[in-house]
Amino acid sequence: MVRWSSSYLSVFLALLVMLVLQTAAIGRPRLGSKRPARPLVMNEISESAPDNLVLAKMPAIVNSDKYFNIKSTKRRLKANVNPISEDCKSQTFKEELNLLRSKVKCKPRLVVVHLESTTTSTLMPNSVLVKRCDGMCSSTHKCIANVTRDQIFYVREIKNNLVSCSSVIVSEDVSCTCDCPQRATDCKVNQDYDKDRCRCICKNEKDYEKCHDKRKKRNMYYWDDKECSCFCLKEKVCTTGTVWNRKHCRCISESQP
Numbered sequence: 001m002v003r004w005s006s007s008y009l010s011v012f013l014a015l016l017v018m019l020v021l022q023t024a025a026i027g028r029p030r031l032g033s034k035r036p037a038r039p040l041v042m043n044e045i046s047e048s049a050p051d052n053l054v055l056a057k058m059p060a061i062v063n064s065d066k067y068f069n070i071k072s073t074k075r076r077l078k079a080n081v082n083p084i085s086e087d088c089k090s091q092t093f094k095e096e097l098n099l100l101r102s103k104v105k106c107k108p109r110l111v112v113v114h115l116e117s118t119t120t121s122t123l124m125p126n127s128v129l130v131k132r133c134d135g136m137c138s139s140t141h142k143c144i145a146n147v148t149r150d151q152i153f154y155v156r157e158i159k160n161n162l163v164s165c166s167s168v169i170v171s172e173d174v175s176c177t178c179d180c181p182q183r184a185t186d187c188k189v190n191q192d193y194d195k196d197r198c199r200c201i202c203k204n205e206k207d208y209e210k211c212h213d214k215r216k217k218r219n220m221y222y223w224d225d226k227e228c229s230c231f232c233l234k235e236k237v238c239t240t241g242t243v244w245n246r247k248h249c250r251c252i253s254e255s256q257p
């Protein structure tokens, strides 16, 4: 009997301690609570320090779009298309079609953006959530942002085993529109604007064909639509006495013209 009641007592005491700890935790300011939204909550060195002191410790804001490599992935899927017995004009088919259309329309969508530091520091977390334009447009148009804003994120920066609180700015898409990927004003001197395809087209079609032929003979070349030029797929480091020749995509003796 005595053993039983003492174990009940210890369980009761453990619950009491947990309750006290929980209450204490609620009293503490938490991230995302209604306290003035300042990064100082993130500062682990001194939570109670005056604002100016904490702010002095904050490193300069880093615009991650410029200083970090932002990775994004786009997936394309080869779909097996199967006919169905349903009539295309039926109510259910139309409803399903419209539902899908409204869901895939071009609009800002939440995406995870991975941040990769260009210096030796690591960020924790190294991913943020922002809205980016994506969705369906006609085949020639692209879902492009017409209004963007900078979104600030507070992260830990780890460098040489030292942790500091930092901030990164990642641009976020606010509004999207289906637009041409390029405008006539974007075209270079060696390009014409193709209204139907809604993009710049290289004028030097002959060079394109030559590049294509060269590629067929030796798979070392590719056509760059932006530069309207034929380039080597890879560049090699040449041994002494030879130099890389971009026209032939191979190392050629320096003495050769």
Ligand SMILES: *[C@@H]1O[C@H](CO)[C@@H](O)[C@H](O)[C@H]1NC(C)=O
Pocket: 146, 147, 175, 176, 177, 178
């Ligand atoms: C952005 O595009 C949307 C959709 O086409 C349009 O309603 C909005 O007015 C545009 N905003 C600006 C600033 O161009």
